[in-house]
Amino acid sequence: xxxxxxxxxxxxxxxxxxxxxxxxxxxxxxxxxxxxxxxxxxxxxxxxxxxxxxxxxxxxxxxxxxxxxxxxxxxxxxxxxxxxxxxxxxxxxxxxxxxxxxxxxxxxxxxxxxxxxxxxxxxxxxxxxxxxxxxxxxxxxxxxxxxxxxxxxxxxxxxxxxxxxxxxxxxxxxxxxxxxxxxxxxxxxxxxxxxxxxxxxxxxxxxxxxxxxxxxxxxxxxxxxxxxxxxxxxxxxxxxxxx
Numbered sequence: 001x002x003x004x005x006x007x008x009x010x011x012x013x014x015x016x017x018x019x020x021x022x023x024x025x026x027x028x029x030x031x032x033x034x035x036x037x038x039x040x041x042x043x044x045x046x047x048x049x050x051x052x053x054x055x056x057x058x059x060x061x062x063x064x065x066x067x068x069x070x071x072x073x074x075x076x077x078x079x080x081x082x083x084x085x086x087x088x089x090x091x092x093x094x095x096x097x098x099x100x101x102x103x104x105x106x107x108x109x110x111x112x113x114x115x116x117x118x119x120x121x122x123x124x125x126x127x128x129x130x131x132x133x134x135x136x137x138x139x140x141x142x143x144x145x146x147x148x149x150x151x152x153x154x155x156x157x158x159x160x161x162x163x164x165x166x167x168x169x170x171x172x173x174x175x176x177x178x179x180x181x182x183x184x185x186x187x188x189x190x191x192x193x194x195x196x197x198x199x200x201x202x203x204x205x206x207x208x209x210x211x212x213x214x215x216x217x218x219x220x221x222x223x224x225x226x227x228x229x230x231x232x233x234x235x236x237x238x239x240x241x242x243x
Contacts, residue, residue, distance in 0.1 A: 092225045094234060095143075104132045105139055105227045114234075117147040117155060124159040125168045135229035136179040140199075140210060140218070142238045150238060169195050173212070173241040179231050182208060182223035197241045210235065213242035 092099045095112030106128055109115045118141055122128055131137065147155050158167045172195040180191075185208050189201040200211040208220040218237035225232040 092222065094222055094225055099225045099227070099232075101226045101228060103227055104229045105135075105137060105232055106132045108225065108227050108232070109141060114143045114145075115141055117144045118142055121147075121155070121159060121167060121171060125164060125171050127168065127171055131175075131229075133229065136177075137194075137230035138176040138178060138180040139230060139232045140174045140176075140220075140235045140239065141225075141232050142174070142218070142235055143221075146218070146235060146237050169241055169243070170238070173197060173199075173239055181231060182220070182233070185220075193241075195241055197243075199239065208233075210239060212239040214240045216240055 094108075095114030097108075097111035097113070099108040099111070106119070106122065109122075110119050122131060131139070157163055158170070173193050175194040176191045176199070177194060185201045185203055187201060187203040189203075191199045191201065193199060197213050199213075202209040202211060202217075208223065210218045210220070212218070216237060216239065218235040218239055220233045221236050222234035225234065
């Protein structure tokens with residue numbers, strides 16, 4: 001099947017929706033093959049080939065450059081949820097928003113309707129400036145549904161001032177120094193988190209899962225959400241350190 005018309009329509013839809021999350025003054029030009037967008041001092045050019053591959057080039061007014069390539073997953077281009085997922089930082093849809101490599105981890109997460117609890121928790125723990133720093137970081141980001149799995153009242157308790165040390169431990173347990181893409185996560189690999197304890201990677205034909213210090217399991221549902229200071233992998237369960 002020729003995926004080019006579908007991808008061209010998708011790119012145009014992204015260009016039309018993005019101003020909701022970007023600053024005023026955004027300009028977009030698009031045709032059947034190429035999309036050019038300028039916003040927040042960054043000019044981004046997207047080109048799609050007949051085989052479904054996407055190339056993205058970006059250049060800021062300050063002269064900073066970024067380049068990325070994306071290709072569809074093998075087989076069906078649609079994820080189990082019915083929303084298109086891409087394995088590159090060129091632009092990944094998460095929680096109804098386009099995550100892009102010109103934004104930092106916090107700014108990208110703030111656009112996702114699936115991560116409002118996580119963003120609120122990061123603010124309560126005072127970790128915003130840390131996660132907006134140069135990094136790079138690898139963040140395993142639990143969705144709102146992941147936090148909902150915790151016992152009733154847990155989240156409300158964690159965001160109180162007196163629980164800040166505990167909340168900080170839990171959140172930093174989801175952060176690993178460096179930029180680890182999905183291809184870097186190997187079965188049996190041990191990851192040392194910023195919190196100090198470790199996570200174990202379980203990778204097989206069904207995807208990537210993480211085993212926490214208490215034996216809990218969390219699945220990576222969207223991988224390789226690239227930001228300017230690292231990469232985020234969306235997970236479906238909150239990871240818990242031993243202490």
